[in-house]
Amino acid sequence: MRDPLAHFLLAGAVIWGLLALRGEPVDPAERTIVLSREEQAALALGFERTMGRPPTDGELAAQIDRWVREEILYREALRLGLDQGDPAVRRRLAAKMDELAGAEVETSSPSEEVLRQWHSANAERFGGGGEVTFEQLYFDSEKGALDALDEPRPRGMAISLPRGMDGVTIDEASRVFGTQFVGEISQLPVSHEWQGPLPSGFGWHLVRLMKRSGVATQPFESVRDKVEADWRNGTLANRRAEAYRLLRDAYTVEIE
Amino acid sequence: MIKRFGLLAAPVLLASCGMPGAGGADEAKSGDGTNTIELAEFPDRPYWGDTHLHTDVSVDAFGFGVRLGAEDALKFARGEEVIATTGTAARLDRPLDFLVIADHSDAMGATRRLYDAPRMMVRDPTLRRWRDMMHESPEQSTRAVAELITAAANDEIPEALRDPERQAKATRDLWDRHLALLDRYNDPGTFTAFAGFEWTLMPGGNNLHRVVMFRDGSAKTGEVVPYPGLDGDVTGLWDYMEAYEEKTAGKVLAIPHNSNLSNGMMFELIGPDGGPMSADYARRRAAREPVVEVTQIKGDSETHSFLSPNDEFAGFGDAGWDLGNLPLTAKTTPDMFAGSYVRSALLRGLTLEQRMGANPYAFGLIGSTDSHTALATADEDNFFGKHTGNEPKSDRAMLPQNLGTRQGRFGWHYLASGYAAAWARGNTRAEIFDAFMRREVYATTGSRMVVRLFAGFDFSESDWEGDWVRSGYTRGVPMGGDLVDAGKAPVFLVSALKDPDGANLDRVQIVKGWLDADGTQREKVYNIAWSGREGASADALPPVGDTVDRAQASYANSIGAAELRATWSDPDYRAGQRAFYYVRVLEIPTPNWVLFDAKRFGLKLPSEVVEASVTQERAYSSPVWLRPRKTPGDAPPIMK
Numbered sequence: 001m002r003d004p005l006a007h008f009l010l011a012g013a014v015i016w017g018l019l020a021l022r023g024e025p026v027d028p029a030e031r032t033i034v035l036s037r038e039e040q041a042a043l044a045l046g047f048e049r050t051m052g053r054p055p056t057d058g059e060l061a062a063q064i065d066r067w068v069r070e071e072i073l074y075r076e077a078l079r080l081g082l083d084q085g086d087p088a089v090r091r092r093l094a095a096k097m098d099e100l101a102g103a104e105v106e107t108s109s110p111s112e113e114v115l116r117q118w119h120s121a122n123a124e125r126f127g128g129g130g131e132v133t134f135e136q137l138y139f140d141s142e143k144g145a146l147d148a149l150d151e152p153r154p155r156g157m158a159i160s161l162p163r164g165m166d167g168v169t170i171d172e173a174s175r176v177f178g179t180q181f182v183g184e185i186s187q188l189p190v191s192h193e194w195q196g197p198l199p200s201g202f203g204w205h206l207v208r209l210m211k212r213s214g215v216a217t218q219p220f221e222s223v224r225d226k227v228e229a230d231w232r233n234g235t236l237a238n239r240r241a242e243a244y245r246l247l248r249d250a251y252t253v254e255i256e
Numbered sequence: 257m258i259k260r261f262g263l264l265a266a267p268v269l270l271a272s273c274g275m276p277g278a279g280g281a282d283e284a285k286s287g288d289g290t291n292t293i294e295l296a297e298f299p300d301r302p303y304w305g306d307t308h309l310h311t312d313v314s315v316d317a318f319g320f321g322v323r324l325g326a327e328d329a330l331k332f333a334r335g336e337e338v339i340a341t342t343g344t345a346a347r348l349d350r351p352l353d354f355l356v357i358a359d360h361s362d363a364m365g366a367t368r369r370l371y372d373a374p375r376m377m378v379r380d381p382t383l384r385r386w387r388d389m390m391h392e393s394p395e396q397s398t399r400a401v402a403e404l405i406t407a408a409a410n411d412e413i414p415e416a417l418r419d420p421e422r423q424a425k426a427t428r429d430l431w432d433r434h435l436a437l438l439d440r441y442n443d444p445g446t447f448t449a450f451a452g453f454e455w456t457l458m459p460g461g462n463n464l465h466r467v468v469m470f471r472d473g474s475a476k477t478g479e480v481v482p483y484p485g486l487d488g489d490v491t492g493l494w495d496y497m498e499a500y501e502e503k504t505a506g507k508v509l510a511i512p513h514n515s516n517l518s519n520g521m522m523f524e525l526i527g528p529d530g531g532p533m534s535a536d537y538a539r540r541r542a543a544r545e546p547v548v549e550v551t552q553i554k555g556d557s558e559t560h561s562f563l564s565p566n567d568e569f570a571g572f573g574d575a576g577w578d579l580g581n582l583p584l585t586a587k588t589t590p591d592m593f594a595g596s597y598v599r600s601a602l603l604r605g606l607t608l609e610q611r612m613g614a615n616p617y618a619f620g621l622i623g624s625t626d627s628h629t630a631l632a633t634a635d636e637d638n639f640f641g642k643h644t645g646n647e648p649k650s651d652r653a654m655l656p657q658n659l660g661t662r663q664g665r666f667g668w669h670y671l672a673s674g675y676a677a678a679w680a681r682g683n684t685r686a687e688i689f690d691a692f693m694r695r696e697v698y699a700t701t702g703s704r705m706v707v708r709l710f711a712g713f714d715f716s717e718s719d720w721e722g723d724w725v726r727s728g729y730t731r732g733v734p735m736g737g738d739l740v741d742a743g744k745a746p747v748f749l750v751s752a753l754k755d756p757d758g759a760n761l762d763r764v765q766i767v768k769g770w771l772d773a774d775g776t777q778r779e780k781v782y783n784i785a786w787s788g789r790e791g792a793s794a795d796a797l798p799p800v801g802d803t804v805d806r807a808q809a810s811y812a813n814s815i816g817a818a819e820l821r822a823t824w825s826d827p828d829y830r831a832g833q834r835a836f837y838y839v840r841v842l843e844i845p846t847p848n849w850v851l852f853d854a855k856r857f858g859l860k861l862p863s864e865v866v867e868a869s870v871t872q873e874r875a876y877s878s879p880v881w882l883r884p885r886k887t888p889g890d891a892p893p894i895m896k
Binding site: 047062063066140158159160161171174175176177178179180181200201202203225229 | 301327335349350351374376440706708720751753754755756757758813818819821
C-alpha cells in the first residue's frame with residue numbers, strides 16, 4: 001500500500017471513526033444538533049471514498065439532509081431504548097471497538113528494527129523445525145516386534161512405508177508415519193541400536209534413531225515476509241486483548 | 257444521477273486481503289516453481305490439497321457471514337491457527353500441501369462492497385434491501401444471499417451488480433492484490449498456493465459450476481482477470497482459457513463440480529446448443545477439463561443407487577442432494593441421474609468415443625471442500641460447515657439448509673468432504689498442476705489414505721517383492737493413464753495404505769465400466785482385497801463389522817487392515833473392449849461430524865440421522881482406460 005491517496009483516505013477514515021465514537025454519549029434531552037466543519041468534511045470524504053470524486057454542493061447538501069434525518073431518528077431511537085437487546089447493534093458496536101483497537105496496525109509498515117526484534121523474540125515460530133534421521137521396521141503386533149527385538153538382525157513385515165527417512169522435518173515424518181509415531185519418536189534417545197516397539201496408526205515399529213537436530217531458527221532475511229505477517233497478526237491480537245483487558249478490569253462480572 | 261456504489265474498495269477490504277508489505281515475493285515463489293527444488297525420479301508421495309475454497313470476496317460467502325479473507329485461508333491450510341468468523345479457534349491437525357482459493361468470479365467482492373457502501377449510494381431498491389438485510393442480522397444476511405443466488409439462477413441480478421465495466425475495475429484491484437498475496441505464501445517444496453476462481457454457470461438453477469486453476473504465478477495470471485458469466489455456455493470459458501494460454505504461454509485447467517446438482521446437464525450426450533455433440537467439442541472438453549471434483553460438502557457424485565443397483569456401497573452422500581438442482585427450483589427425476597453422476601459419465605464417455613472417436617468424459621477424480629468459511633477442513637471431528645451460518649453450534653445438524661426453500665435438505669446432509677491427492681515429484685505449482693493434467697490424482701472424502709494403482713500386461717504377484725513402484729512406472733501406467741489393448745487381460749497392481757491418523761481399511765475394490773459387443777454400457781464392482789474374513793469369496797464378502805459408539809462418537813481400530821494390496825487381472829476382459837477401471841477404497845465404519853456435534857453439544861438426534869451419520873470414508877482413484885488399437889488416444893502422454 002504505497003498509494004498516497006489510499007493513505008490519505010485511510011487516515012481520514014480512522015479520524016472519522018474516532019470522531020464518530022468520541023465525545024459524550026447523546027443526551028436524549030438534547031434538542032440541538034450541531035454539524036461541525038469536521039463532520040461536514042467527513043461526510044464529503046465518505047462521498048469521495050465511494051465515488052472517487054468530491055461531491056458537488058448539491059450532493060453535499062443532500063448528504064447533510066440525510067445525516068440530519070438519521071441523527072434525529074438515531075437520537076429518538078436511543079430515547080426509546082431501541083438499542084437495547086438488539087443483537088445486531090450489540091455486535092456491530094463490539095466489532096467497532098475491536099477495529100478501533102487494531103486500526104493502525106492493519107496499515108502500518110513496521111520498521112526493519114521492529115521486525116528483527118519480533119523475529120528474535122518469537123524465534124520458535126520461525127524455526128526450521130527439528131530434523132530426524134531414522135530407520136524403522138514394521139510389525140502388525142506388539143508381540144511380533146518384541147520377539148524381533150531379541151534377534152541379532154530383526155526383519156520387519158512388508159508395508160508400503162519407507163524403510164527410513166533421512167534428515168526430514170518432524171512435519172514431513174508425521175505426514176508419512178502419523179502424529180502418534182512422531183510423538184513417540186521424539187521421546188527416544190539417539191542410538192544406533194534398535195529401540196521400541198513404538199505404536200503408530202499402522203501397528204508397531206522398531207526404530208533406529210540415528211540423528212536428531214535441534215530447532216534452528218531461520219535467518220531473518222529468508223523469512224522477512226513471514227515475520228511481517230506474523231508481527232501484524234500478533235500485534236493486532238495483542239492490542240485487542242490489551243484494550244479488552246483494560247476495559248474488562250473496570251467491570252465486575254457475576255455469572256449466576 | 258448516481259447509480260453506482262463503492263468501486264473504491266473500503267479500507268476494511270484492503271485490510272482483509274492482506275496488505276502487500278514492503279518486501280515482495282522472490283522469484284522462486286512468484287513463478288511456477290520450475291527448477292526451484294530437487295524432484296523425485298517418480299512421484300513419491302501424494303500431495304494433499306483443497307482446490308475449492310471460498311473466502312470473504314465470494315459474493316455468497318460474505319453474505320453468509322464469513323469475515324476471513326485469503327490470508328487467513330492460506331494460514332489455516334498451512335497448518336497455523338486462525339480464529340473462525342464465529343470466534344472459535346480453528347486449526348488443522350495436519351497441514352495441507354496445496355490450496356486453490358476459488359472465489360466466485362461474478363461480482364467478486366461485491367457483497368463486501370455493498371455491505372460497506374453508504375446506504376444512500378445504493379439506489380437500486382433490491383440491492384438496497386439486500387444491503388439492509390446484511391446489516392440487520394446473520395439470519396437476514398443469509399436470506400439476502402439465498403435471494404441473490406435464486407436471482408442469479410433466474411437471471412434477475414440487478415444491473416448495478418452485473419455491469420461488467422463497474423465490476424471490472426473492482427475485480428482488477430482485488431485480483432492483483434490477491435495474486436501478490438498468493439506469491440508471498442507460495443513456498444516451493446513446502447506449500448503451494450494456486451491462483452484460481454469459480455465460474456458459476458447455472459442455467460435455471462442447474463449447477464454447471466467449474467473451478468478454474470492456473471499453473472502460473474502473478475507475472476502471467478496478472479495479465480487477465482477472472483472470467484465472469486452466469487449465462488452463456490461452457491465454450492465461452494474454454495475460449496477464455498485458450499486466450500490466456502496463447503497470451504501468456506501459461507497453463508490453466510477447469511474442474512467441474514456438483515454434477516449431482518445439475519439435473520442431468522453436467523454430463524450430457526448432446527452438445528451445449530442442444531444438437532448432437534461434435535468431436536471437436538469432446539476433444540476440447542477433455543483437454544480443458546482433465547479432472548472432475550467427485551466429492552465435497554454438498555454431496556458425493558460418484559454414483560446413485562438408481563444407476564448402480566448392484567453396488568451395495570453406491571449412494572454415499574446422495575441423501576438430500578438428489579432431490580433437485582442447486583437452489584431446489586427444479587426437482588430431479590430418475591431420467592436425469594445418468595447425466596449427474598461420475599460413473600455414468602465415464603460410461604457415456606466410452607459410448608461417445610465409440611461413436612465419434614473422441615471422449616469428452618475421460619477425466620480423473622479429485623475431492624475438495626467447497627467450504628465457504630475460508631477454512632479448508634474435511635475432518636469429521638473438526639468440521640466448520642459449509643458456510644459461516646453453520647460453523648460449529650449446537651443445532652446446526654438439524655437446521656434446514658435450503659437456499660430459498662423450506663424443505664428437503666438439512667444440516668446433517670452436508671459431508672465433511674473431501675480432499676484432492678496429487679501424485680507429484682515435488683511440491684510446486686508446475687508439478688502438482690501437471691499431475692492434474694495427466695490425471696495422476698485421486699479423491700478422498702477427507703481421510704488421507706495412500707492409494708497406488710498401476711496397470712499393465714505383465715505384472716505378477718512377485719512384483720511386490722522388488723521395487724514395485726519403479727516397476728509400475730516403467731512397465732505400466734499409473735492412475736489416469738491409458739492402456740492400448742494388447743490382446744490379453746490387463747493386470748493391476750493396487751495398494752492402499754490407511755491414513756496413519758485415521759481408521760483401518762475394510763476393502764479395496766475395482767470399479768469397471770465397459771461396452772459390450774453390441775455397445776451396451778456395463779458396470780461391475782470387484783472386491784480385490786479385504787481385511788480378515790478368511791475364506792470369504794470376493795462375490796460374497798460379508799461386512800467388515802462396526803465398532804462405532806454412537807453416543808461417544810468413537811470407534812476402535814480392532815477390525816480392518818493397515819494396508820491392503822492386490823494383483824488383479826480382469827476376468828471379464830474381451831479383446832477389443834473399451835473399458836475404464838478405477839479403484840475404490842473403503843475404511844471401516846466411523847462416526848461422521850454429526851455424531852461429534854451431538855456429543856459436543858449434548859444433542860438428541862432422530863435415529864435415522866444417527867444411522868446416516870455412521871459412514872465408511874472412501875477414496876476414489878482416477879481411472880485407467882483400456883482403448884482398442886488404432887484409436888488415436890487423446891490423453892496426455894505418459895510421463896517417462
